[in-house]
Amino acid sequence: MIDFRSDTVTKPTAGMRAAMMTAELGDDVFQDCPTTNALQDWAASQLGFEAALFASSGTQTNLLAMMSHCQRGDEVILGQDWHTYRWEGGGAAVLGSIQPQPLAVQADGSLLLEDIVAAIKPDDPHFARSRLVVVENTIAGKVLSPEYMASVASLAKQHQLACHIDGARVMNAATKLAAEREQDVWQMARQLCQGYDTLSLCLSKGLGAPIGSLLLGSSEVIKRARRLRKMLGGGMRQTGLLAAAGLYALQHQVERLDDDHRHCQQLADGLTSLAERYACWQGKLRLQPVQTNILFCDVAPALAAELLPYLKQQGVLLSGSNYSHSGTQWHRLRWVCHLDLSAAAIARTLELLETFSKQQES
Template structure:
């Protein structure tokens, strides 16, 4: 079975389970769970922040961040496709009473600096008070460059705004960018965070943990965040069992993300070859460019209606949604590579697609 639905489906390795089983425990609501405290110190030092806070999910760490930066009626500038705006059930508005100001991303995943600047409201009682700029990196697998990240943080500081990174897959961005800057992924991740007031880092995606995310920021910010976490029901107790997995992941699973990227590119290249060579797929299956561990393929609706069940019967799980392009409606299929997808899984998947096409 090859489960491409998300990198959240990963199972903890035996070594990770052993760390979890042997973790010293306390009570995190009383702030005395030793393993959780160790994880928070480790992550803060890694990414260049004063403090960190462990929470159940990235949705919660993002919401905690926005509620810690903003008051009721304040405004946060976000991307139209950002997770914080589109995929978190409207929590910033519903629970935080924060007005989102969504902007349309460019094809490379960035928001135009001019669009961000134009969206900042003047200090006028008619308008919500713009307080925060939120940036997501990666965006649908697309990497936002270091120079761009720096430009956004500089704009925020110039305008007196806070800035937050939804870094659910920050380490994927760091692994992709590190060779261009002749540095390590760990140092690259730290550089991407410089100038930002907070970052949310997911541990349960490519890093392979069963549960958990981290929010990082200043001591004062994390003190506010801890109160918001409690308000949202995120105060857990013997969190060291989960924090131990996070420690193992940060120590062992960052560099290996490069293999996920390589597997994803191999999948994209293989599908491109099949789409060019096999008449049943020609003009009907189009792989989009890959930058990290996420591949999107645009598939003709009628073809997808046959191909996706065929693959599902052979243990290949995918997610897909209808999408409108210049030629009409298509099915956009997402393939996410992760530590439980091997190069052999890629080869087997390509073989199944080839066999399907030959049967048409």
């Protein structure tokens, strides 16, 4: 099986399984799980925060961050396409009584600074109280620069707002930027986080752990988040089995993220080549530029209706959905590269796409 649906489908490596099976365990609700404490302390130190908290998912760590920064009736300013707004079941509003103020996301994945400023409410009982700005990095595989991240953090502080990073794939961003600027990846990650009050870091996406995310912030914020985690039913016990996987991922599986980025670019280059050589693709395929491990491409719905069953029959899985742009219908495919997809898997996928193209031409 060649599974491009998400980088959440990865299985623990042999080294990770060994770390899990030998992990020293304790009760994390009592804060005496040595392995969980080691994960939290190591991650906080590496990323420039005072403390960290292990939780079951990125949705939970984002919710803990928003509820830690905001009270009932407060407002969070975020992107219309952010995971925190669109893909987390409205948890901040439902469970935290927090008002979302979504803004348009620009083509590069950013929010305009002037849009953020315009969204900040005056101190008036007619309005929700603006309290928090959220930034997502990466967003749909796009990388926001440290300069942009710093400008948002500075703006937030100028207006007495807290600021949070949904950094589910922030290590992908750091890997991409570190390669471009010839810097250490952890140094770049710290730079991306500088000035932010909290960070949500997913361990189960590109980093390859089976379960879990971290919320990082000040000791005071993490203390509030720990209480909220208990209220939300997220207090787990012998979490060291899972924390060991997360610690192994951070210590052994960050540098290899560059492989995923390279494989994704190879996939994009192969699709571009097909579109140039086969008439069946011409005018029916549009590719977005690749920056990290995610490729989005739009395919004419009729062609997609033949392509997807063919790939599935050959053991290649994709996710996608129909949408309309400027009156034209498209099927958007999402290809996500990860540690369980080797160079051979990318080559095999391109061979299958070549065969499909030849069949369409015959």
